[in-house]
Amino acid sequence: MDGNGRWANERGLPRIEGHRRGADAVKRALKAAQENGVKIITLYAFSVENWNRPKDEVDALMQLLDRFLQEQLTELVKRKIRLRVVGRYQELPEHICERLSHVEAATAEFTDYTLALALNYGARTEVVDAARAIAQAAQAGKINPDELNYEQFAQHLYTKDLPDPDLVIRTSGEARLSNFLLLQAAYAEIYFTPVLWPDFDEKQFKLALTDYAARERRYGQTAEQLQG
Numbered sequence: 001m002d003g004n005g006r007w008a009n010e011r012g013l014p015r016i017e018g019h020r021r022g023a024d025a026v027k028r029a030l031k032a033a034q035e036n037g038v039k040i041i042t043l044y045a046f047s048v049e050n051w052n053r054p055k056d057e058v059d060a061l062m063q064l065l066d067r068f069l070q071e072q073l074t075e076l077v078k079r080k081i082r083l084r085v086v087g088r089y090q091e092l093p094e095h096i097c098e099r100l101s102h103v104e105a106a107t108a109e110f111t112d113y114t115l116a117l118a119l120n121y122g123a124r125t126e127v128v129d130a131a132r133a134i135a136q137a138a139q140a141g142k143i144n145p146d147e148l149n150y151e152q153f154a155q156h157l158y159t160k161d162l163p164d165p166d167l168v169i170r171t172s173g174e175a176r177l178s179n180f181l182l183l184q185a186a187y188a189e190i191y192f193t194p195v196l197w198p199d200f201d202e203k204q205f206k207l208a209l210t211d212y213a214a215r216e217r218r219y220g221q222t223a224e225q226l227q228g
C-alpha cells in the first residue's frame with residue numbers, strides 16, 4: 001500500500017493525511033475484494049522496517065490502525081470476514097495487541113473471507129522465526145531435520161493457515177517486493193501500478209484482477225504441457 005506520503009506531498013499536506021486517505025482506501029479495497037469474490041486479502045500495513053520512521057508518523061499510523069479496528073469490527077462481523085494478523089504482533093503497543101486479539105476472537109468463526117493484516121511484518125524476520133522454532137523442535141526431538149520439507153517449514157511461518165497469494169499488487173510505481181511474503185509469493189503473479197495507494201479504488205482493483213486473469217501460470221512447466 002505504497003504512495004501515501006507522495007499523495008500528501010503532491011497536495012502540500014502532511015504525510016499523515018496521506019495515511020488517513022490510505023486507511024479509506026483500505027476500506028474500499030476490502031469491500032472490492034469481497035464483491036469480486038477474492039476470499040483472502042493480505043494488506044502490508046506496517047513492516048518491521050517502518051519503526052525507523054519519525055516517531056510522530058509511527059504513532060499516527062498506530063492510531064489509525066486502532067481507529068480502523070474499532071470502526072471495522074461491526075463491519076467485519078456483518079460481512080462475515082475473519083481478521084488474521086501476520087507478523088510479530090506481540091511487539092506492537094499493548095493496546096493495539098489487545099484490540100487485535102479482540103477483533104480476531106470476534107471474527108474467528110468466519111471461514112469464507114479473510115482480511116490478513118501484515119503488521120510488524122518482515123519476510124526475513126518471519127523466516128528466521130520459523131528456523132528458530134524448527135531448530136528448537138529438532139533439539140527437543142520433535143522434528144527429524146533429515147525429513148524436513150517445505151510443507152513442514154511453512155507450518156512455522158506466520159501464514160501457516162493461509163494459502164499462498166495468487167496475486168501481489170504494489171502501488172505507486174515501485175517495482176520491488178520490499179520484504180513482503182517472499183517465500184509465499186514464490187509463484188505469485190505480481191502487478192505493479194503507478195497509482196498511489198490513496199487513489200487505489202474499485203476500478204483499479206478490477207484492473208488488477210483483469211490483468212491477473214490474462215496471465216498464464218506455469219509453475220515451472222511448459223505452455224505445451226499445460227495445454228495437454
Ligand code: FPP
Pocket residue numbers: 001002003004005006007019020022023026043044045046050061064065068117172197
Ligand atoms: C507506505 O506508503 C505505507 C505505509 C508504510 C503505511 C500503510 C498504512 C495505511 C494504508 C493506513 C493504515 C492502515 C490500516 C490497515 C488502517 P509511504 O508512506 O511509504 O508512501 P511514500 O513512499 O509515498 O512516502
